[in-house]
Amino acid sequence: MVVVKQVNDGGSESESPIGFRLDPASGVPTYLQLVQQVEQALRLGYLHPGDRLPRVREVVAALAINPNTVLKAYRELEGKGLTAGRPGQGTFIDGSVAPATLPELAGLRHALLAWLEEAEANGLDAVSIAALVTSTMRDFEERRRDRSSRAGGPTARSRRKAGGAA
Amino acid sequence: MNVLEAVGLGRRYGTTWALRECTLSVPAGHLVAVVGPNGAGKSTLLNLVVGLSRPSAGHLTVLGGHPAGSLAALDGIAFVAQDMSVYRHLTVTDMLHLTRNLNRRFDTAYARTRLDELGIHLTQKAGRLSGGQQAQLSLTLALARHPRLLVLDEPTASLDPLARHDFMGAVMTAMVDDGVSVVLSSHMLAELERVADYLVLLARGRVRLAGTVEDLLAAHRLVTVPADASSRALGWEVVERSAAGSMTHQLIRLPSVGSPLPPGWQARPVGIEELTLAYLRENAAAPIPTLAGAIR
Numbered sequence: 001m002v003v004v005k006q007v008n009d010g011g012s013e014s015e016s017p018i019g020f021r022l023d024p025a026s027g028v029p030t031y032l033q034l035v036q037q038v039e040q041a042l043r044l045g046y047l048h049p050g051d052r053l054p055r056v057r058e059v060v061a062a063l064a065i066n067p068n069t070v071l072k073a074y075r076e077l078e079g080k081g082l083t084a085g086r087p088g089q090g091t092f093i094d095g096s097v098a099p100a101t102l103p104e105l106a107g108l109r110h111a112l113l114a115w116l117e118e119a120e121a122n123g124l125d126a127v128s129i130a131a132l133v134t135s136t137m138r139d140f141e142e143r144r145r146d147r148s149s150r151a152g153g154p155t156a157r158s159r160r161k162a163g164g165a166a
Numbered sequence: 167m168n169v170l171e172a173v174g175l176g177r178r179y180g181t182t183w184a185l186r187e188c189t190l191s192v193p194a195g196h197l198v199a200v201v202g203p204n205g206a207g208k209s210t211l212l213n214l215v216v217g218l219s220r221p222s223a224g225h226l227t228v229l230g231g232h233p234a235g236s237l238a239a240l241d242g243i244a245f246v247a248q249d250m251s252v253y254r255h256l257t258v259t260d261m262l263h264l265t266r267n268l269n270r271r272f273d274t275a276y277a278r279t280r281l282d283e284l285g286i287h288l289t290q291k292a293g294r295l296s297g298g299q300q301a302q303l304s305l306t307l308a309l310a311r312h313p314r315l316l317v318l319d320e321p322t323a324s325l326d327p328l329a330r331h332d333f334m335g336a337v338m339t340a341m342v343d344d345g346v347s348v349v350l351s352s353h354m355l356a357e358l359e360r361v362a363d364y365l366v367l368l369a370r371g372r373v374r375l376a377g378t379v380e381d382l383l384a385a386h387r388l389v390t391v392p393a394d395a396s397s398r399a400l401g402w403e404v405v406e407r408s409a410a411g412s413m414t415h416q417l418i419r420l421p422s423v424g425s426p427l428p429p430g431w432q433a434r435p436v437g438i439e440e441l442t443l444a445y446l447r448e449n450a451a452a453p454i455p456t457l458a459g460a461i462r
Binding site: 027057063135 | 195196197331332334335336338339341342343356359360361362363432434435437
């Protein structure tokens with residue numbers, strides 16, 4: 001959910017067009033909620049190239065969240081090519097969420113419908129289908145994360161530090 | 167730079183070890199939550215860090231190698247105790263005056279500006295301020311020393327939700343503005359997800375878990391497996407287990423990220439609150455170790 005502050009007609013330089021909200025019940029990690037809200041705001045046309053994202057300090061003060069969480073979200077957005085940091089000025093929208101083009105969307109939808117019919121034919125009801133989709137997407141995300149982090153081996157350090165005494 | 171570096175750190179009161187064999191190295195720039203049941207050694211650790219007590223064993227240095235309690239360490243550390251340490255009968259001005267005279271460095275202008283922004287009047291008696299305002303006054307007095315490490319002992323325990331939100335917002339804004347690192351003890355597990363990016367979990371005076379929240383979450387999963395299946399056989403450490411008929415739910419620690427699951431098993435990531443609770447329950451369920459029973 002994105003709460004959109006009223007954009008001044010003059011396009012005031014200092015205020016960002018979006019503000020963040022957190023959904024504590026969503027189970028989605030905080031940094032990811034921020035990333036998704038920016039993507040969503042882009043998709044819905046609330047954010048445009050050149051718009052400034054709220055400063056880290058503003059987000060921290062408003063939501064009482066760890067500044068490293070905000071930095072992580074902004075790094076991720078930059079990694080996706082959606083934003084660019086300008087030293088001393090802030091983080092600015094520098095790209096757009098490429099929505100799949102219409103023919104591609106239609107094709108995907110067609111394939112999904114066929115898959116749903118197959119699932120139903122195999123005795124899955126709506127709830128089971130939703131559960132299967134959710135858990136498969138989770139695996140998919142995880143595998144993608146593993147692939148991208150395998151090179152660095154990010155947990156070796158933490159494992160050593162945590163020790164195992166019980 | 168490491169804000170905390172402990173090697174074999176221990177603190178004994180009489181014959182009882184409140185903290186033992188504590189080895190930690192915590193890098194700067196984090197908000198570190200020290201969690202654990204009452205009596206786990208949280209306050210003992212914080213008191214050692216701020217130099218209010220001395221180690222009975224091992225070593226503790228802060229802020230890049232200064233022995234805890236040394237002048238260089240004290241200059242860089244500010245501490246807000248659990249009771250917020252305001253003198254009820256002193257006015258806010260008197261509290262500023264007192265703190266300025268008790269410290270080698272104190273930025274009065276910063277403190278006044280900050281109190282003004284918070285709507286706390288200098289002529290008010292500290293004891294007449296609301297709980298939230300007293301907490302903000304304590305925090306202001308601490309931050310006006312421009313510390314590099316801020317230590318807070320259960321800072322939000324007595325605050326209402328709104329005051330708690332504002333207080334933590336102020337603490338983390340100081341992380342952005344001044345680059346201060348923060349170590350706090352807390353029972354507010356639900357709050358940790360938003361607030362903490364480094365976790366130190368104490369149980370019975372020992373460090374049970376320590377690391378960045380990101381790494382810790384990546385190393386744990388909740389798996390649902392057939393009741394007769396053995397996760398241990400895969401080299402997983404089972405932190406918590408609950409059986410329900412033909413399946414068991416297990417919170418496990420992965421030997422390495424991305425270990426493959428056997429077919430038919432389900433796994434999902436855990437949150438910080440869930441993870442912490444599992445380790446706390448593990449602690450509550452285990453038998454109290456006897457003196458000789460230091461189970462390794």
